[in-house]
Amino acid sequence: MPTKLQLFDTLSRSLHPIKVKDGDSFRFYCCGPTVYGPAHIGNFRTFLVQDVFRRTLEVAGIKTHHVRNITDVDDKTIRQSQAEGVTLKDFTDKWTQKFHEDCAQLNMLPPHEEPSAVQHIPQQIELIEQLIECGHAYTAEDGSVYYKVSSFKNYGKLAHLDPQALKTQSTSSSGATNLADEYERESINDFALWKAKKPEDGPNAWPSPWGEGRPGWHIECSAMARHYLGDTLDLHAGGIDLIFPHHENEIAQTEAVTQKPLAHHWLHSAHLQVEGQKMSKSLGNLYTLEDLKTQGHSPAAVRYLLISGHYRQPLNFTADGLKAANSALQKLEKLIKSLLEQANKYPSDWASYVKPDIKAWGIFQSAWDSLCNDLNIPSALGHIFSSSREIGQTTEEKSHTLLQALGGLIYALGLPLFETPEKVAIPDSIQKLAAARWQAKQNKDFKASDEFRDELLKHGWQVLDQKEGYTLEKKP
């Protein structure tokens, strides 16, 4: 069943309609995090794009089967857990849990399956055995197993690499840094499927036909994607940096064995910049969700900002942008609140509108069309705001219909609205001051009234007068 949803495919470098077999789920695999520390906002940009993609599929009426792995065995997790003197499991469990908490705060739908590499060693060993059998892999003297890149004729097709250049790149690129353990390889381009145990790995080794060791990075995704979703995926997703070598290697591994395409569609999201600069540890701009919360930003604003640029364009993440995102979010809430009032509903009723089944888009058709057109979220947001301005006063029934359509869009975008009810408790002293001000104002003693207002402001409280009475708001 073809849908109207179309998406850019990295392999063919063109837009393709998303297709799914009748009655089937759309099966897609996303390369997940390496759990050796907190994920940063750049990681989350990628995962959020995938989240919006999945939600958009659901709104389009497509069932989804979403698999995202946890990489829990690699150089970094092993090194760091050893350094901290804890077991690999305890270490990766801790960071997996943190990742889950961040995801929940960013309102991401959990994948249907979240396999970890350590829990799928047998599947990886099996795939490596098959690769050796069909002549695409070889064992080295130390018990490591390598993929013979020259044996796979289409190597480089995803990244569109020139095979000639590939042969010589080792001399011209900066890849010379880890030559130390490369002497076992037949060719500089060959990559490890299985790494023989080394002393610094500590107890983190598993038995295999080639001796104790651990799987290479690329093999885990090939093995787990195949295990959960079959030989050919409907879509495979990740950050743009995974195109080469990770996804290229996955293709080489899986397709050498199955003789079938690994994925019908490849989805890659562009990188994030911070304040116009690339993110890097040395610049100190690798923000985590925790960092931003400490600075007083809400996860909702972070989510809004991270999805507010087109996924194939680099996005500039700035503090101003975060404030703008927050204001935009508030504007959305006001707009929805006004519609809710016209439909005789309350903000607490909003949740019942946020769901993927939509009957009619009405004036929000253009916003939905934008999402279907290569997941153009910025355009969709633009249409939501501009269409909303046309509404004005409507009937109860019409506003109900509008809310349903808007609820579908907000479901697709995954924006959490009306979810900050934790009103800060107002101290007695502030209550008294505010009451005194109100009294003075009623007595038309505006001088005293304004003095009370200034006093409240000094204590960080803003008075908002209404027709009858007032409310207090905590100023940051």
Added chain:
RNA sequence: GGCGCGGUAGCCAAGUGGUAAGGCCGGGGUCUGCAAAACCCCUAUUCGUCGGUUCGAUUCCGACCCGCGCCUCCA
């Protein structure tokens, strides 16, 4: 060097061969005792530079300048 992406108002960011969405900020107005909040309105004769194609280009082509990514384990 190879492959790829981008340069649109103060900031962020869509978009189209026919003359620039949206958000933020700023300005003006309505309301208010004054504010705040809310609501309404306004804000790029112009899309990195220079050429070319075209009746017409920000949109296509070429050159150049600037920024960015990947080129073996980084989403």
